[in-house]
Amino acid sequence: MTAAPIRLAINGASGRMGQALLSLLRRDARFELAHALVSPGSVHDGEPVWLGQALRHAHDWSQAPALDAVIDFSGPAGLAAALDHCLAHGVPLVTGTTGLDAALQSRLETAGASIALLRAANFSLGVALLTRLLREAAAALPDWDLEIVEAHHGRKQDAPSGTALALGQAAATARGTTLDATAVCSREGRTGERAPGSIGFAVVRGGDIVGEHQALLIGPGERLELGHRATDRAIFARGALQAALWLVGRAPGHWQLEDVIASPR
Ligand SMILES: NC(=O)C1=CN([C@@H]2O[C@H](COP(=O)(O)OP(=O)(O)OC[C@H]3O[C@@H](n4cnc5c(N)ncnc54)[C@H](OP(=O)(O)O)[C@@H]3O)[C@@H](O)[C@H]2O)C=CC1
Numbered sequence: 576m577t578a579a580p581i582r583l584a585i586n587g588a589s590g591r592m593g594q595a596l597l598s599l600l601r602r603d604a605r606f607e608l609a610h611a612l613v614s615p616g617s618v619h620d621g622e623p624v625w626l627g628q629a630l631r632h633a634h635d636w637s638q639a640p641a642l643d644a645v646i647d648f649s650g651p652a653g654l655a656a657a658l659d660h661c662l663a664h665g666v667p668l669v670t671g672t673t674g675l676d677a678a679l680q681s682r683l684e685t686a687g688a689s690i691a692l693l694r695a696a697n698f699s700l701g702v703a704l705l706t707r708l709l710r711e712a713a714a715a716l717p718d719w720d721l722e723i724v725e726a727h728h729g730r731k732q733d734a735p736s737g738t739a740l741a742l743g744q745a746a747a748t749a750r751g752t753t754l755d756a757t758a759v760c761s762r763e764g765r766t767g768e769r770a771p772g773s774i775g776f777a778v779v780r781g782g783d784i785v786g787e788h789q790a791l792l793i794g795p796g797e798r799l800e801l802g803h804r805a806t807d808r809a810i811f812a813r814g815a816l817q818a819a820l821w822l823v824g825r826a827p828g829h830w831q832l833e834d835v836i837a838s839p840r
């Protein structure tokens with residue numbers, strides 16, 4: 576007997592990530608796209624999602640049918656609305672949206688008591704491995720200076736990227752400290768000397784760069800460079816779909832991409 580497809584909503588369906596997801600969903604029988612959300616006021620609101628099919632972009636969660644999971648790549652306001660819906664209806668939520676403020680972070684923390692949630696600043700396999708390698712390197716070389724450089728397309732709304740911050744957090748934890756205590760996100764003018772133990776961030780924005788992250792561990796007379804370059808958003812979309820498949824039927828809580836990688840469905 577074949578399992579019924581997972582009824583999915585994509586929040587941010589008209590965006591770069593939404594489009595990457597839709598093009599995979601079109602030929603994946605494990606899922607049924609049941610709702611496709613855009614922003615209130617979007618030029619895509621009411622347009623057909625796929626030519627020749629009935630489903631249309633909507634901005635309103637109140638029109639959503641019964642869902643098995645929501646995937647969100649929108650923005651902070653979009654994520655907040657998706658979270659309201661998931662909490663009200665007990666729907667698992669996968670989100671990759673970055674650039675959240677403290678209030679939304681804290682709402683998400685609390686939501687883990689009621690629904691199954693999987694958040695990742697980066698859904699690629701390569702970045703999952705990079706994070707692991709950086710943790711190990713940062714702990715093994717505790718006195719080496721750590722700088723994280725990221726590059727993205729010119730339309731990105733937040734900086735440093737969620738991935739850069741997550742890499743910094745992983746390294747800080749491996750060194751027994753926190754990102755809040757060590758991060759230096761901008762340098763200008765007479766900055767003085769580099770603070771020992773700090774983690775510096777540098778940001779490049781331009782063109783159509785999909786996403787690049789480099790961690791530089793700089794020691795006396797030598798330097799270790801660990802990096803990842805994404806060239807196709809399909810890698811993030813595949814990771815998010817895998818996560819949604821994995822999350823359906825899980826108990827409420829905060830699940831990690833590493834859980835999905837460790838025991839794929
Ligand atoms: N974790 C990961 O692996 C990745 C994370 N990201 C993150 O995902 C997010 C989206 O990125 P990207 O696709 O490039 O962004 P885009 O700007 O291309 O797309 C944003 C989408 O969200 C929609 N949107 C905006 N506001 C709302 C709202 N209030 N309610 C519902 N939908 C809304 C937009 O609709 P419209 O424009 O039609 O109005 C659009 O469809 C960013 O935070 C980015 O950092 C990106 C790539 C990978």
Ligand SMILES: O=C(O)C1=N[C@H](C(=O)O)C[C@H](O)C1
Nearest residue numbers: 673696697731736737738786
């Ligand atoms: O906005 C993007 O494009 C990306 N955002 C994520 C981030 O902020 O880390 C992940 C990826 O690098 C692409």
